[in-house]
Amino acid sequence: MxxxxxxxxxxxxxxxxxxxxxxxxxxxxxxxxxxxxxxxxxxxxxxxxxxxxxxxxxxxxxxxxxxxxxxxxxxxxxxxxxxxxxxxxxxxxxxxxxxxxxxxxxxxxxxxxxxxxxxxxxxxxxxxxxxxxxxxxxxxxxxxxxxxxxxxxxxxxxxxxxxxxxxxxxxxxxISPNQIVDLKGLMGDASDNYPGVKGIGEKTAMKLIQAHGSIENILEKIDELPKGVQTKIKMNIDMLHLSRRLATINCxxxxxxxxxxxxxxxxxxxxxxxxxxxxxxxxxxxx
Structure with a gap:
């Protein structure tokens, strides 16, 4: 071929x-x-x-x-x-x-x-x-x-x-291409109008993904994160998962x-x- x-x-x-x-x-x-x-x-x-x-x-x-x-x-x-x-x-x-x-x-x-x-x-x-x-x-x-x-x-x-x-x-x-959706899960997307984790912007989201690799790893080690970040993620856990699903292209x-x-x-x-x-x-x- x-x-x-x-x-x-x-x-x-x-x-x-x-x-x-x-x-x-x-x-x-x-x-x-x-x-x-x-x-x-x-x-x-x-x-x-x-x-x-x-x-x-x-x-x-x-x-x-x-x-x-x-x-x-x-x-x-x-x-x-x-x-x-x-x-x-x-x-x-x-x-x-x-x-x-x-x-x-x-x-x-x-x-x-x-x-x-x-x-x-x-x-x-x-x-x-x-x-x-x-x-x-x-x-x-x-x-x-x-x-x-x-x-x-x-x-x-x-x-x-x-x-x-x-x-x-x-x-x-x-980051790598397959980490884009995790990044979006954390920071949301203003142009598509979903919030991600309230209070976590691109800078913090990027640091978290670079340090831990994925949302699963972040949640696994959540107790090791700074207190403020822990609180934000715990309070917005459902929106975190939903935002990642919204960001994922259906192939x-x-x-x-x-x-x-x-x-x-x-x-x-x-x-x-x-x-x-x-x-x-x-x-x-x-x-």
């Missing part, structure tokens, strides 16, 4: 980033029919730059399918701090998937799970025989890094990536995607037609 380089794209991360990168100036870009396209336009710029940079053989886009998931069933306040998407962004959710379709690559999403869970499931599946690169802006995905899975985190601007792999991970983060989502449907080998004429429909003249030179 030939070894492939498979790029899994966090579609929502690129779309939101693209939308807000242009919308802050009030530049929503609209077709002559009045359909807003700024998020899709910038998504394509990010997407095509990443393909050019990392030269994958296969590409798949993964998507969130609504705000209710198994995590909101576990914890009603999960991501409850997030505003509704701006009205100009809403029609672009379907539009961006249509554009991805025109490249003849797969759009993957499943009700009740997040894009991260789809990415995790497919990454583990493909990494049995191939190299996988995940493109995202979301640090949570770093828990998936292993021998055959790399993560490219998009940095500010276009074409700036920080690539994490098994070799450089510890040097960059000070057993019931999805499959045959690699034949994901080959990066598009029909340029078809893409140019799509760009013409959306009035994306400036992008034609990128394909």
């Amino acid at each position: 030939n070894k492939h380089q498979i790029m899994l794209v966090d579609g929502m991360a690129l779309l939101f980033r693209g939308f807000f990168a242009t919308a802050f100036r009030g530049n929503f870009m609209k077709t002559s029919e009045g359909i807003p396209t700024n998020g899709v336009y910038q998504f394509l710029r990010y997407f095509l730059d990443a393909v050019k940079t990392f030269t994958p053989t296969h590409v798949i886009c993964c998507w969130d399918m609504g705000s209710k998931t198994f995590r909101t069933e576990m914890y009603a306040d999960y991501k409850a701090n997030r505003d509704e998407p701006p009205k100009e962004l809403i029609p672009q959710f379907d539009l961006v998937k249509e554009v991805v379709d025109s490249f003849d690559i797969a759009n993957i999403g499943i009700e009740n799970f997040e894009a991260d869970d789809c990415i995790g499931t497919l990454a583990k599946l493909y990494a049995e025989a191939h190299e996988v690169l995940i493109l995202t802006g979301d640090q949570d995905i770093l828990q998936l890094v292993d021998e055959r899975i790399q993560v490219a985190i998009m940095k500010k601007g276009q074409g700036n990536y920080e690539v994490y792999n098994e070799t450089n991970f510890y040097e960059k983060k000070g 057993n989502v019931p999805i499959r995607c045959e690699l034949d449907h994901t080959l990066w080998n598009y029909d340029r004429g078809k893409i140019i037609n799509t760009f013409k429909t959306l009035e994306f003249k400036n992008l034609e030179k990128l394909v």
Whole structure:
């Protein structure tokens, strides 16, 4: 079997980033029919730059399918701090998937799970025989890094990536990929709106994980910890375990995607037609 380089794209991360990168100036870009396209336009710029940079053989886009998931069933306040998407962004959710379709690559999403869970499931599946690169802006995905899975985190601007792999991970983060969820269990995640252990921030959480390795080891030696830390953990033990479960990417989502449907080998004429429909003249030179 030939070894492939498979790029899994966090579609929502690129779309939101693209939308807000242009919308802050009030530049929503609209077709002559009045359909807003700024998020899709910038998504394509990010997407095509990443393909050019990392030269994958296969590409798949993964998507969130609504705000209710198994995590909101576990914890009603999960991501409850997030505003509704701006009205100009809403029609672009379907539009961006249509554009991805025109490249003849797969759009993957499943009700009740997040894009991260789809990415995790497919990454583990493909990494049995191939190299996988995940493109995202979301640090949570770093828990998936292993021998055959790399993560490219998009940095500010276009074409700036920080690539994490098994070799450089510890040097960059000070912990291993599988310790990320334990770290999140302790410190929580403000952007996803779960608290972890109240009163324990990133600095203390990092020290605890570096010293003890895991939440299990911390709890085993809890009596040796400073009194203040002991008290905080004991008072928030249920939330500690819940926060770790919320942070853990589910890599057993019931999805499959045959690699034949994901080959990066598009029909340029078809893409140019799509760009013409959306009035994306400036992008034609990128394909």
